[in-house]
Amino acid sequence: MFHSTTYEQIRDAAASTGARLVIVSKDQSVTDIQAAYDAGHRMFGESYVQELLEKKEQLPPDIEWHMIGHVQRNKVRALLPHVSLIHSVDSYRLLKEIDTWAKEIDKPIEVLLQMHITDESTKFGFEYDDLPLMLHTDNFKRLEYVRVRGVMGMGAYGATPEAVRAQFKGLKTYADQLRALYFSQSPNFTEVSIGMSDDYTIALEEGSTIIRVGSSLFTE
Numbered sequence: 001m002f003h004s005t006t007y008e009q010i011r012d013a014a015a016s017t018g019a020r021l022v023i024v025s026k027d028q029s030v031t032d033i034q035a036a037y038d039a040g041h042r043m044f045g046e047s048y049v050q051e052l053l054e055k056k057e058q059l060p061p062d063i064e065w066h067m068i069g070h071v072q073r074n075k076v077r078a079l080l081p082h083v084s085l086i087h088s089v090d091s092y093r094l095l096k097e098i099d100t101w102a103k104e105i106d107k108p109i110e111v112l113l114q115m116h117i118t119d120e121s122t123k124f125g126f127e128y129d130d131l132p133l134m135l136h137t138d139n140f141k142r143l144e145y146v147r148v149r150g151v152m153g154m155g156a157y158g159a160t161p162e163a164v165r166a167q168f169k170g171l172k173t174y175a176d177q178l179r180a181l182y183f184s185q186s187p188n189f190t191e192v193s194i195g196m197s198d199d200y201t202i203a204l205e206e207g208s209t210i211i212r213v214g215s216s217l218f219t220e
C-alpha cells in the first residue's frame with residue numbers, strides 16, 4: 001500500500017534542500033505505483049530492465065523512469081528509448097554500449113557513475129582510485145551520446161549513521177573534485193544520488209541532489 005503521509009514528508013524534506021525524490025517502485029504493484037502517481041509523483045526508479053519496461057507499458061506516459069540497478073549490456077538497447085536517467089553505470093564497457101545504442105536512436109542518454117563508497121565487497125561501482133584512469137582515456141573522451149550528470153552511491157547496509165554519513169560526505173567531496181578536474185566544461189555535472197529509506201535524512205544533510213526511496217513509502 002502506498003503511504004501518502006510518509007510520501008508528503010519525504011517529498012517535502014527533499015524539496016526543502018532542492019533535491020529530487022525518485023520513488024523506488026521495484027517490487028511494487030502497478031496499482032500502488034498508480035497511487036503514487038495520483039498523489040502527484042512522476043519520477044520512479046526500477047532495478048531491473050524487464051520490470052521497468054513492463055510497468056511503463058501499464059502506467060501513464062508522463063512518468064519519468066530511472067534505472068537504479070545493475071544494467072546488463074545485452075539489455076541496453078531495449079532500455080534506452082524508455083529511460084530518463086541511468087544511475088548505475090559502473091564500467092567503461094557499459095558506457096560504450098550505451099553510447100552505441102544511443103547514437104543508433106539519436107537520443108543522448110543521461111547517466112550517473114555509480115561509485116563503490118563502502119568497505120563492503122561488491123561487484124558494482126567504480127573504485128575512487130580507478131575512475132580517474134578511465135576519465136583520462138581517449139576512449140572515454142570519444143563517447144558522444146552519453147551525458148554524465150554526476151555520481152551515485154549506496155551507504156553500507158546496516159552501518160551506523162556515523163559511518164553512512166562519512167561515506168556520503170566522502171562521495172560529495174569526490175564529486176566536487178571530479179567536477180573541478182574533469183567536468184568543468186560540463187555545467188550539468190551536478191547530481192549526487194545518495195539516500196534511501198533508512199538514510200535519506202543524512203544524505204540530504206550531506207548534499208544529496210537525488211534521493212531514492214522505496215520500502216518506507218509502501219509499508220503499512
Ligand SMILES: *Cc1c(COP(=O)(O)O)cnc(C)c1O
Nearest residue numbers: 024068196197212213214215216
Ligand atoms: C532498492 C533500492 C533503493 C531503495 O531502497 P529502500 O531501502 O527500499 O528505500 C535505492 N537505491 C537502490 C540502488 C536500490 O536498489
